[in-house]
Every structure is written in structure tokens, then in C-alpha cells.
Amino acid sequence: MFGGSKLEKSIDRRGFKFIFREIRDMGSREIKSPEDMLETPASLEEDGRSRKKLGMFFIESDNRRTAFGRGYTGGTTPVDIHGKPIADLSKTGGWIAALFIFGNEMAERMAYFGLSVNMVAFMFYVMHRPFSSSSNAVNNFLGISQVSSVLGGFLADAYLGRYWTIAIFTTIYLAGLIGITLCASMKIFVPNQDQCDQLSLLLGSCEPAKPWQMLYLYVVLYLTAFGAAGIRPCVSSFGADQFDERSKDYKTLLDRFFNFFYLCVTIGAIVAFTLVVYIQIERGWGAAFGSLAIAMGVSNMLFFAGTPLYRHRLPGGSPLTRVAQVLVAAFKKQHVPFTKSELVGLYELPGRHSAIKGSGKIPHTDDFR
Secondary structure, rough: OOOOOHHHHHHHHHHHHHHHHHHHHHHHOOOOOOOHOOHHHHHHHHHHHHHHHHHHHOOOOOOOEEEEEEEEEEOOEOOOOOEOOOOOHHHHHHHHHHHHHHHHHHHHHHHHHHHHHHHHHHHHOOOOOOOHHHHHHEEEEEHHHHHHHHHHHHHHHHHHOOHHHHHHHHHHHHHHHHHHHHHHHHHHHHHOOOOOHHHHHHHHHOOOOOOHHHOOOOOOOOHHHHHHHHOOOOOOHHHHHOOOOOOOOOOHHHHHHHHHHHHHHHHHHHHHHHHHHHHHHHHHHHHHHHHHHHHHHHHHHHHHHHHOOOOOOOOOHHHHHHHHHHHHHHOOOOOOOOOOOHHHHHOOOOOOOOOOOOOOOOOOOOOOO
């Protein structure tokens, strides 16, 4: 730059003028590497026309809608429950906020394994259903719990956010557990147990449950399974949101968080396989299922009590739409040649038409190009 021919100096001056103009016009868009910047005047003009054309489709706006349509906010900065950026992060998040979240996952694991272990026996001994239909009902419960997690994750990422998804579905989960507890505690929901000993059970001569009684049990059981949709896919990620990703200790904190998180999962399973079964043997079915409902109720209260401490990430739109866009674009452009002037299109640009508003940029690599 400080020596060389007049042509080189002219190219440098025009190149830096072009760079300055592009930075001014494009705001927060990506800046090319130095080796891509030093081009001929003709290529710079062509590149400028290409960028100007692209600029028509990427309007500079980093807005993201908050849950339930409460306006917009911008960027990836953690926000509070009202969608406003948190000015002082030291007053929110961290391990204190994570502790309020751990209990929700532990209670969900207790309920999940507690029902899967005891429900077959409950349907056989109390509702007088064959083992085959009882096992089938519990398998349906397990399947709905797993499949519905996809729906919960989709709603959290696209529309509601993790907090509201957990709040809604954990309430549904609690309602289902209360319904199961009532079924096991009130005689109106179960068939007559008189003159129904072990031999009668094996012979199938006990009074079977009425259709409406089984319908009630199925409704509350599958309602409980559906409640897992918003807990299982969201609790771990919502807990991770409580730690500042810009901190130098972020990876260490995240590793510790997930260690404690899966410890809570294990403790919940152990309690379900031991203590809940013990309560059922000693105190009966109502007490066993009631203990699960009480645990979920306590965890819900703790979760809502920690609301002022939570850091939130706003939903970024439907991931299914973005996947479809990638597939369509890849198919339509499978024979289009790639040039350096199109490097801008490989980045995640902020703006109203961006795929994930407010997210960080995707770094360019030559892998899988």
C-alpha cells in the first residue's frame, strides 16, 4: 500500500472506498476476509452490484417477537419474562436459578417411571383388566410421552419459548397425576372389589371395570403422557440458558450443570423404583400415585417461584420452515456455480427475512460445500 505502481495504489484506494461504503450500507452484515477484498476495479463493481441486489432482500432489523405477541425485542441478549433485555445479568440466572429448574425434571422422571412400573399392576389388580390390554395401555403411555416431546420442542423453539412451554405442560402433567390419584382413591372410579381374591383375578371372574371408568383412566393417563411434551425437551436447555455463554467459564459451568441435571434424572428414577413401590405396598395405590402428584406440585411451585430469576431466550421461528427452505434451495441451485461474490449468501444475516432472527452468524467453511 505504501509502495508499488500507481495502478496498485488506485486499486487499494478504490477497494477501501468500496469496503467503507459496504460497511456503511450493510450495517451488521458480514465483512470479507482481506484476501477477498483485494480485487480488480471491475470485479469490485460487479461485486458491489451483487451485494446491492442482495441488500434488497435482507432488511436490517434484528427484531424478534416475544411470547404471546407482546411486541418485539432484538438480539441474542437474555431477556426477562416480559421480553425486555436484562441490564444486570448478575441478578439473574446462574446456579440459583438452575436449582429451581432441577426439581421439575426430577419430579417428571419420578412420575414417568412410577407410572410405568405400577400402572400395569394397577390395571390388573384394581381395574380387573387382562395383562395384555394393561401392558398395551402402558406402552401407549410411554410412546405418547416420547413422541409428544417433538411437539413440545417445536412449540418452544417456534412460538412460546421454553419457559411458557414448561409452565403450560407441567400444569397439564400435574392435572393428569391428580386425575390418576382420584381414580385410585375413590371407589366410584374403580369396579367392585368385593369377593375378588387372587384366584378370581387369575380366572378372570372379578367384576370388570365399566367402560366409562376405563375411559376416565385412559384420559388422565394419556393426559399425563402429553404433559411430558413440554418438560422433557425444554428443561435441560432452559437450565443451560441460565449461564452466560460469553463467560470464560461457560463450558465448565455447562458441564457441571448437565452432570447435576442427569444426577436429578437418576435420583428421580431410583425414587420411583423404590420409594413409590414401597408406598404402594404399605399404603395403597392412592398414596403411591398421590406421592407422585405431590412431588410434581411441589416442583411446579418451585419452578414458578424462581420466575424473577430466570433468563429467557426468545423463540426464533419454526425450524420446520427453515429445513424446508434449505431443501428447496439446495434442489433448485444444485447446478448453480459458486463464485466469491456470492460469499455473502453463505452467512446468517440479521433482518426480517433472516432464517433465525437474532442468532449468531454461521461461520463459513469449505466442508460439505
